[in-house]
Amino acid sequence: MQLTLMPFVTPVLLAILLAGSVLVVISDWRVGIAALLVEYVATAVVLTQLVILEVALVKLIAGLLVVTIMGVTAWQLNFGRPGTPGAAPWQFRFETPTALPFRLMAVIMVVVSALYVAGQPNLVLPGLDQAPAINSASYLLMALGLLNLGLTEEPLGAGLGLLTLLLGFETFYAAIEPSLAVVALMAAVEVGVALAVSYLAALQHGSGRGEAES
Amino acid sequence: MSAPILFAGIPLLLAPLVYLLTRARPVATGLSVLMALLMALLALSLPFGQPVGFLGGLTVQDTMVILGRSFTVEAADRLALAFMFSQAALLFLASGITDTGPAFLPAGVGVLGLLAAAQFVQPFLFAAIFLELAAALAVFMLVEERPGEKLSPRATRGALRFLVYTTLGLPFILLTGWLLEANAASPADPTFTNHATLMLMIGFTVLLAVVPFHSWVPAIAEHAPPLAAAFVLSVFSQAVVFLLLTFLGTYPWLNQNLVVYRALTLAGGAMALLGAVFAFGQRNFGRSLGYAVLVDTGAVMLGIGLGTQAGIAAALTTLALRGIALPLWAVAIAEIRKTEGSDEFEALRGYGRRNAIAAGAVILGLLSLAGFPLTAGFPGRWALLSLLAQIHPTAAVLLLLGIVSISFVCARGLARLLALPAGSEPAPWSFPHISRAATALYALAVTVVVVLGVFPQWILPAVADTASALARLGH
Numbered sequence: 084m085q086l087t088l089m090p091f092v093t094p095v096l097l098a099i100l101l102a103g104s105v106l107v108v109i110s111d112w113r114v115g116i117a118a119l120l121v122e123y124v125a126t127a128v129v130l131t132q133l134v135i136l137e138v139a140l141v142k143l144i145a146g147l148l149v150v151t152i153m154g155v156t157a158w159q160l161n162f163g164r165p166g167t168p169g170a171a172p173w174q175f176r177f178e179t180p181t182a183l184p185f186r187l188m189a190v191i192m193v194v195v196s197a198l199y200v201a202g203q204p205n206l207v208l209p210g211l212d213q214a215p216a217i218n219s220a221s222y223l224l225m226a227l228g229l230l231n232l233g234l235t236e237e238p239l240g241a242g243l244g245l246l247t248l249l250l251g252f253e254t255f256y257a258a259i260e261p262s263l264a265v266v267a268l269m270a271a272v273e274v275g276v277a278l279a280v281s282y283l284a285a286l287q288h289g290s291g292r293g294e295a296e297s
Numbered sequence: 298m299s300a301p302i303l304f305a306g307i308p309l310l311l312a313p314l315v316y317l318l319t320r321a322r323p324v325a326t327g328l329s330v331l332m333a334l335l336m337a338l339l340a341l342s343l344p345f346g347q348p349v350g351f352l353g354g355l356t357v358q359d360t361m362v363i364l365g366r367s368f369t370v371e372a373a374d375r376l377a378l379a380f381m382f383s384q385a386a387l388l389f390l391a392s393g394i395t396d397t398g399p400a401f402l403p404a405g406v407g408v409l410g411l412l413a414a415a416q417f418v419q420p421f422l423f424a425a426i427f428l429e430l431a432a433a434l435a436v437f438m439l440v441e442e443r444p445g446e447k448l449s450p451r452a453t454r455g456a457l458r459f460l461v462y463t464t465l466g467l468p469f470i471l472l473t474g475w476l477l478e479a480n481a482a483s484p485a486d487p488t489f490t491n492h493a494t495l496m497l498m499i500g501f502t503v504l505l506a507v508v509p510f511h512s513w514v515p516a517i518a519e520h521a522p523p524l525a526a527a528f529v530l531s532v533f534s535q536a537v538v539f540l541l542l543t544f545l546g547t548y549p550w551l552n553q554n555l556v557v558y559r560a561l562t563l564a565g566g567a568m569a570l571l572g573a574v575f576a577f578g579q580r581n582f583g584r585s586l587g588y589a590v591l592v593d594t595g596a597v598m599l600g601i602g603l604g605t606q607a608g609i610a611a612a613l614t615t616l617a618l619r620g621i622a623l624p625l626w627a628v629a630i631a632e633i634r635k636t637e638g639s640d641e642f643e644a645l646r647g648y649g650r651r652n653a654i655a656a657g658a659v660i661l662g663l664l665s666l667a668g669f670p671l672t673a674g675f676p677g678r679w680a681l682l683s684l685l686a687q688i689h690p691t692a693a694v695l696l697l698l699g700i701v702s703i704s705f706v707c708a709r710g711l712a713r714l715l716a717l718p719a720g721s722e723p724a725p726w727s728f729p730h731i732s733r734a735a736t737a738l739y740a741l742a743v744t745v746v747v748v749l750g751v752f753p754q755w756i757l758p759a760v761a762d763t764a765s766a767l768a769r770l771g772h
Contacts, residue, residue, distance in 0.1 A: 209472070209475055209479075210475075232461060236450065236454060236457065237450070238453055238457055241457055241461065245460070245461055245464055248464070248465075249464060252467075252468045256468070256471060256472075259475045260471075260474070260475065262364075262365060262366075263364055263365070264363065264364035264365055264366045265423070265426075267364065268423070268426045269426070271426075271430060272426055272429050272430060272433070272467070275429070275430050275433030275434065276429075276433055276460065276464065278433065279432075279433040279434075279436040279437070279456075279460055280457070280460070282436060282437055282440075283436065283440060283453045283456060283457055286440050286442050286448050286452075286453060287448055287450060287452075287453045
């Protein structure tokens, strides 16, 4: 399996980079949740280099569950947009944040820094000496997750950043602690965080909505 | 049967049942209080490894293994559990007379189970995962939806920051485990233990809300339902402090490293100073409490930073007495917010004349947290100040500054509570009609705060036993 997936490592790394960057640059929930899905799938693929397929699959399933929780929450909240009679949520235009140039610059700086640090032999993450792709993926996800967390205080957006950060940490932690108990507990943490931020988003965007519409 | 199932499993199983009983509020409250009290009693008295008469001859083992990870209840864990469960029982009891969100009791019971699991898990490093799960569950009680009212972004900010900072602390503590395994492979190389020390220090800095990771504390004190804020600021914080003490007691490379104690003293002093400076300008009872908690956490860290059993005892006294001040503050501030819609000083002008009980309780709770003389918080603060004055006089001054600053804020708040609204005639003092249960609870809490301030020796032996058990762990 490792050999079968080896040719995909570079495109998968690129997918992680793009998805993480899109999460920061575009504040649209639909795009953010799709980007999170890409991150989970790409990470599971890149992890097969290091851990047994079953562990990668468990992480993928946990990721799909997280994306489902976030997706259902966003859908229930009309993807964070004020309700327009007769318009389906998917018909809304994509919106980008007003500080787009700043966000783009920040993403470029963070990506360059993360890739530079990942390339330094003395800064390779523990257990990833033989897996440079996972090392780069971890650095990228953690750096972009932190950047996203620093740029938003909206619960669902910050949740996407927090989950990206956790995913980056888990990616390399799986290399040093691949035991089933820890994999299961970390999956529980991800689901717990997803539920908590979904609850906060539902309260912030959904409170008072019923009364306003009636 | 195993003890971890009893202390962690039963609360976790009970939480959904308590949620289902939300509509039958007195039943849910009674069940939660009973469970917490029973667990506190069992933590202190249940013998392990021998038949227990009142359990029908059942033998309770102290260890349980799940998926290769063991959960073991040790002597020090019993005292930590008794602390946490009795504190939670008090808050659950207070919820009987206070309007709290429907999530408070079930989430609180579930969080207790996860915090108990965090105390048992071996190696201790995996406790960080259970703390994170507890934080995620606690979020559900930290934000309350009011029918027909749109929540402001500020209402969710504290809970979100609490979750984010707990998550940020998680990797640092988990990585320590890997560093310790690496150290076991090459024990002569001190690099791994040095890195592990650094990781642990960063992890606990984040988890204990040390500056600059403190912003969630005043935010939840201001916006979260008061009892839920009190739960997180007491029970959750106690679990983190007990975990820190367990680490210090278990690893000689940690407890014999002077840098660790210096760092604790520095962080504690910084928290006392920052709490004092920020509290000084506050004109809101919620945020004032948040900064008072920062000063209090600084005091706990200063006590542990002394590196002596007396220092740990002073820190634990501070922590235990925080658990008495917070419920009193929470019940009173919930009443104030319910009737006045705000806890800003200016909005409460003259409130003390309309409801002297709640006004008095909120001031007494804050003063006790500050460690003001003749309140329950004073003995712990005094013991700590006496110890600090001999070893770190600067830290003692910073802590004293914290006490003075918060007392000043209390005086300013009290002046507003007693002042007459502009242009109004002096109204007679009134005591609103409250239920017997509320009267009894207010009377009990005020009596405890005042009596413990005068007779601290009633609580100190239990605290000293806990300190001694925790300090003995690694020696």
